Amino acid sequence: MNVAIVGAGLVGQKRAGALGEHRLVACADVSIERSEALANSHPGCIASTDVQAVIGRPEIDVVVVATPHDALASTAVMAAEAGKHILVEKPAARRACELRPLIDAVERAGVVAKVGFNHRFHPAFQRARTIFDTGGIGPPLYIRARYGHGGRPGYDREWRANPAISGGGELLDQGSHLIDLARWFLGDFCDVGGHLSTYFWRMPVEDNAFMLLKTSRGQVAWLHASWTEWKNLFSFEIFGSQGKLQVEGLGGSYGPERLTHYRMLPELGPPETTSWEYAGSDRSWTDEFTHFADCISTGQSPEGNLHDALAVLEIIGQLYSTGPIR
Numbered sequence: 001m002n003v004a005i006v007g008a009g010l011v012g013q014k015r016a017g018a019l020g021e022h023r024l025v026a027c028a029d030v031s032i033e034r035s036e037a038l039a040n041s042h043p044g045c046i047a048s049t050d051v052q053a054v055i056g057r058p059e060i061d062v063v064v065v066a067t068p069h070d071a072l073a074s075t076a077v078m079a080a081e082a083g084k085h086i087l088v089e090k091p092a093a094r095r096a097c098e099l100r101p102l103i104d105a106v107e108r109a110g111v112v113a114k115v116g117f118n119h120r121f122h123p124a125f126q127r128a129r130t131i132f133d134t135g136g137i138g139p140p141l142y143i144r145a146r147y148g149h150g151g152r153p154g155y156d157r158e159w160r161a162n163p164a165i166s167g168g169g170e171l172l173d174q175g176s177h178l179i180d181l182a183r184w185f186l187g188d189f190c191d192v193g194g195h196l197s198t199y200f201w202r203m204p205v206e207d208n209a210f211m212l213l214k215t216s217r218g219q220v221a222w223l224h225a226s227w228t229e230w231k232n233l234f235s236f237e238i239f240g241s242q243g244k245l246q247v248e249g250l251g252g253s254y255g256p257e258r259l260t261h262y263r264m265l266p267e268l269g270p271p272e273t274t275s276w277e278y279a280g281s282d283r284s285w286t287d288e289f290t291h292f293a294d295c296i297s298t299g300q301s302p303e304g305n306l307h308d309a310l311a312v313l314e315i316i317g318q319l320y321s322t323g324p325i326r
Contacts, residue, residue, distance in 0.1 A: 151201065171211075
């Protein structure tokens with residue numbers, strides 16, 4: 001397929017490097033320098049600052065939207081109205097009310113749309129899901145997860161710290177991944193609670209999000225996303241009545257990606273333990289795009305679709321409505 005990318009920043013660059021057999025033929029960014037830098041690494045790719053012109057090019061099959069949050073939904077609507085398939089970065093919008101017009105536009109156009117929940121496609125999570133689905137830990141009980149980094153000098157002056165652009169802080173950033181993964185394993189949450197705080201960074205958005213989410217069956221997801229995690233951390237534990245699955249690390253600065261399966265024995269005591277470690281570069285971006293392309297070919301709904309993003313944003317909206325960030 002012929003692909004256009006809107007947004008040539010870090011995520012746009014990652015998406016461009018994860019297209020596999022597909023071709024990047026055009027890119028657009030508000031900065032012509034960023035657009036040209038991305039285009040120059042893909043022979044034959046054109047660079048532009050005119051988003052509408054790039055999306056409207058007749059040879060384009062897919063538009064990848066990797067802009068800051070305030071332009072995600074509106075750019076994706078433009079792509080849908082042009083009849084293009086869409087991969088829009090998470091969280092896909094700043095609020096649920098921004099996402100609903102995109103859902104309508106995609107349904108009218110009959111195109112395939114996916115949200116960039118690439119964490120589902122990390123090999124540790126893919127194996128964890130297989131073990132989970134085949135009853136490897138028994139009926140699920142609860143989830144405990146932590147995800148965070150410590151920012152960098154000047155982080156409080158970047159676009160993520162501007163609520164008009166970002167829509168929020170760490171809850172929307174890494175917190176949206178945690179919520180999506182928790183829903184993937186436990187299903188919908190009917191009871192949403194938590195606490196948002198700005199402990200360290202001088203910014204009007206939260207740098208820490210604590211979430212307590214409950215399903216109608218009483219299962220709980222206890223999640224913490226943090227911009228004051230001074231050593232980058234990812235830990236996701238799924239507890240069942242017969243064992244536990246634990247995913248640690250995401251590669252790179254988050255440490256080796258590892259899945260551990262703890263199987264409880266009838267006599268309890270120390271569990272049987274099996275671990276898998278996934279070395280090398282992060283292949284979740286490539287595997288996610290391959291899945292997206294397969295869905296375009298088959299007409300199936302993607303894993304991590306617009307309705308998944310809407311459910312995540314509705315949870316986030318409830319947490320933001322609980323009161324001012326403290």
